[in-house]
Amino acid sequence: MIQAALKAGTHRRRCVFETFTRRLPAGRRYGVLAGTGRFLEQLAGFRFDDGQLAFLEEQRVVDGPTLEFLADFRFTGTIHGYAEGEAFFPHSPVLQVEGTFAEACVLETLILSILNHDSAVASAASRMTGVAEGRPCLEMGARRTHERSAVAAARAAVVAGFAGTSNLEAGRRYGLHTIGTSAHAFTMLHDTEEQAFRAQVDSLGTGTTLLVDTYDVEAAVRRAVEIAGPRLGAVRLDSGDLAGQAGWVRELLDALGNRDTQITVTSDLDEYAIAGLQAAPVDSYGVGTRLVTGSGAPTTSMVYKLVARENSDGVLEPVAKRSLGKGSVGGYKHAARRLDAAGRAGAELLALDPGLLEGESARRLSVPLVADGEILPGATGAEGVEAAAARHRASVAELPVAARRLSEGEPVIPTEHLDH
Amino acid sequence: MIQAALKAGTHRRRCVFETFTRRLPAGRRYGVLAGTGRFLEQLAGFRFDDGQLAFLEEQRVVDGPTLEFLADFRFTGTIHGYAEGEAFFPHSPVLQVEGTFAEACVLETLILSILNHDSAVASAASRMTGVAEGRPCLEMGARRTHERSAVAAARAAVVAGFAGTSNLEAGRRYGLHTIGTSAHAFTMLHDTEEQAFRAQVDSLGTGTTLLVDTYDVEAAVRRAVEIAGPRLGAVRLDSGDLAGQAGWVRELLDALGNRDTQITVTSDLDEYAIAGLQAAPVDSYGVGTRLVTGSGAPTTSMVYKLVARENSDGVLEPVAKRSLGKGSVGGYKHAARRLDAAGRAGAELLALDPGLLEGESARRLSVPLVADGEILPGATGAEGVEAAAARHRASVAELPVAARRLSEGEPVIPTEHLDH
Structure with missing residues (x-):
């Protein structure tokens, strides 16, 4: 795609890509965003090295101009997103990337891989810590998932309230509390x-x-x-x-x-097994397989869609596809969570026109993460896990109590597009 | 565990650990082993570096003698296993590690993480390529799983018959055919x-x-x-x-x-969707989410169990636990697949006494992978993927035709313990 756009001269067109899920996994009431910190950490060093470029050249995967573009690659755009640990719902624009088509395109797989994986684990973990009601949950799933996923899974579990992990590499890398058995x-x-x-x-x-x-x-x-x-x-x-x-x-x-x-x-615990053990005199839960595999939902099914791009006249205009069952809504979406007088969430609000959010009693959800290629201070770092864990507690506490139900149901708050 | 064993002087006891699954994922007829090549690749460079040791020391995770042991760590034992690409069944001893307790213990997480993940993907992939009956299946799931799992998943998919991958890093690292869209x-x-x-x-x-x-x-x-x-x-x-x-x-x-x-x-394909499209004029299938998440079974649930160890008299004796529902069978198991005159598999045979396999018309399943810490030539390397893919074709072709059924059922051949 980049090679063809380079040749057509359309690679430089300013674009907006939004990351969102069309639906929550069957029966889930809410999702928990995790991985933003890991994404920013990797974005900081995201380059193509000589070995990678040589492979692309030798295998003729791309042409000369594309190799040059990749050799010089450095993301120069702007990124907004929900803060890590925040609850999300269908169509919540959890990460919004603005940049040239080519640079935004290069980041797609990195963004989706990290957010899809980490959010799947955090979403499952949140159900477990929710039902455990303060009894410590401990992450012990390293052996049941890919060796590197395991490190990310431990981090995501702690974002969603786990008290510690048996994964020492995760402890070292992210400053997590480690435990053993x-x-x-x-x-x-x-x-x-x-x-x-x-x-x-x-x-x-x-x-x-x-x-x-x-x-x-x-x-x-x-x-x-x-x-x-x-x-x-x-x-x-x-x-x-x-x-x-x-x-x-x-x-x-x-x-x-x-x-x-x-x-x-311990022993193949998940949120349902924990619920069944809450009446028993158990002091802590060690959770493995079902946690690191997302308790039935191993991916969050997030997608990364072009919602606006500069046209040949240099004007940024919304775009949308009409594919059956997969249609998209064009335009950059401003997001907020409607809160009632008691601070209880009532709806996920999306608006192309931010003015529509002004009259609402609502909390704005997107924060700036990257500006003109520079990662903003405080947007990442090892201390991010603790901050994300605190945000997870606050965000989930704000949801209607039905969010905690394990029975299958609809998202606990609806998503409303205010422009329609 | 290693620290306590070091202090008790039991860390040097000769041990045998076996890697196996107690059961296949619900309804599956067979599993496909993948990841052996990746494990051997990582074993070759498996050391604890200064940063890791400093973390363990600063956080007081282990004591001084344990740090010294880890600093000098180098696996010196012997490993046998099923060749990569081979079909497996409940209790098939797919990887057998013989060494001191301490060194075998260090490898547990690495072995299980790799085999559990890669075999889950290969087992799902095998069902897809089986039902596609020669129409090329292409791996496109990088965005739906952890960024490093994605690379391993592409490799596992090709082991189980996929024709190519959109994951360029997997192409570069393992010499896989790459495709794009x-x-x-x-x-x-x-x-x-x-x-x-x-x-x-x-x-x-x-x-x-x-x-x-x-x-x-x-x-x-x-x-x-x-x-x-x-x-x-x-x-x-x-x-x-x-x-x-x-x-x-x-x-x-x-x-x-x-x-x-x-x-x-493309579009959320899995083995069932492919089966439904076989009557349509489709030339190839691009498979993503359901492939890299194991099509409902994201882990193989393999375990790594101590089955024999040297006692205080220096004699190697079988050991087994009696945990409810998780009991194990002690002793080193020799494995073979019973074949009838037409070369069709009839049973997975396990025997503590290899002599019991002599009278059988059966194919021996374990091959030597590591001897006294040295990885045997030909046991690993980039060329391993092609060899594993050929072995997968042969191994699955040998199974009863019911192996190809997508409906839920029992393992297509029973596992027989010949010593009982």
Whole structure:
């Protein structure tokens, strides 16, 4: 596309691309935007290196002028977007890119890959932390997704309220709280469970979490208390009827005098399993597979669509396609969330004419992220995760209570195009 | 775990870990192993760098002796596994790692992340290429998954029979055939569809593929033929009733004299949609979202379990956990696929005693990949993708015809533990 536009001279036309999803995954009430920070981080260093250019040349993927364009590539446009952690709805313009056709085109895959993945994980994570109602949720899914997705997934989970991650690389890269656990293999490595528990407590102290379901849970809990004493940090259950076991393990721990020893559970948890465990005496949830795969919705299905472009007379005009079932609405959209007197969200408002938002009691949603190619201070950085997590809490708290329902339903607020 | 084992002196115990899945995703008849080549590539350079070690030290994640162990880390063990592209079933030991506890433990996340992700994509891809019966399937999903997963997904898709990918980085890294397409944005960038088609043909020649559904399909097809002439490569349909449109677009192209112009279709395709289009005059399928997200099964749910370890007397003995619903079978498993006289697969055979496989008409499945820390020649490399793709074709051709059914069912061959 860039090569053909370069030859036709249309590559320089000023364009506006908008990133949005046409619909939420089936039954979901809201989505959570994540990945904006990662996108800005990568945009800062986005260049084509010699090896990449050589490949494109040798394989004749593009012609000489296009190679020159790519060799000099540096994004010079302007980007607005919803702040990371914000809730979104169908057609919310979560990232808006203004620039030449060629430069905006180059960024499409980067933007969509990051936002589609990270938002899928954050949207699932938000349902889990919502239903866990303050009990810590811990991200442990690295083994069930691509090795690099895993690092991004941990970050997205923390944006949406997870308390920590077992992914040390995510901890290092994004300053996340890291946690760990021992596996059945550690117990089985030793000649007896007792030796394994002693080895763990000797090295990590009594505050550690002992895994008690390798052989016999009751015997293991008694053994754990015997070895670690009253300050044993926690026991972990990873199989069987977690709610039932948590009940009697709690009673057993209390009877043995270990009232402060916590119970943490793992084993294919998701928002529904967590809901089912909320009545049980569980202190924290370790979530893996279902979190990093978006709990049934592994992508957010966001698209990146041209909504306005300069015509041959140099005038920026709205454009839209008419493809069946995939039609688009032309023009740059200003977005705001309508709030009632109590601060409760009522609708997602989109307007081509920003004046239409003036009379509304509404919170504006887009913030400037990049101006003339420069990433704005505070728009990115490691500290972004904490700020995004705070924004997620505030944004979700603002939604109608039905947002928290796990049953399938419509988006909890409608999206209104004010210009129609 | 490593820190505690180091302190207890059990880190040096010889161990065997096996990678397998307890079950296939609901309804699937077989799985396809992918990622072995990527794992070996990463294993070759697997070290902990100064920045990583400094993080672990500063955050007190591990103690001094563990830091020293990690600083010197280099895998010295032995690995066997199914060859990449091979079909697998529940409990197939697709990767077996023998080494000290500590070194085998370090590799767990790397192995599971890669095999779980890549095999999920390859397993979905195999169903798509199976049902497409020779019509080329093209990978176009980069935008719907994490930016690095996308590169691995393209590779896995080609292992399972895809003819090419739009992911240029995957093309560069793994020597895959790359393809491309133009988007609606390219059409809308121009003042008219005619100008867009002319720009594309001017730059890319008449053999290019023109996207014809931005405005009016019939008008666009006529325009495409007018501009590109009888040698127009293909037209792409991306919305609406693809089967119906393909039918009349084919008739229109033929009537206009463009019998050699192909029709390629895209738009949320998966194996079911492809099956529904097989009766239509479609020449190739572009598949995105559903491919890179595993078509409903985004992970293979493989686990990495300790099945044998040296005891305090230095004797290697089988170990197994008894966790409810997650029990494991101890001991190193030899694997083979039973074949009848016609070469048709009948069962996946697992045996602790390899002698039990001798009397069977069966094909042995495990091959040596790493010996004493050295990656064996031919076990990896860019040429691995083509070899894996050939193996995939052969392995799937060997399965009962029911393997190709899209309806939900049991694994197409049972897994038999011969020692029981």
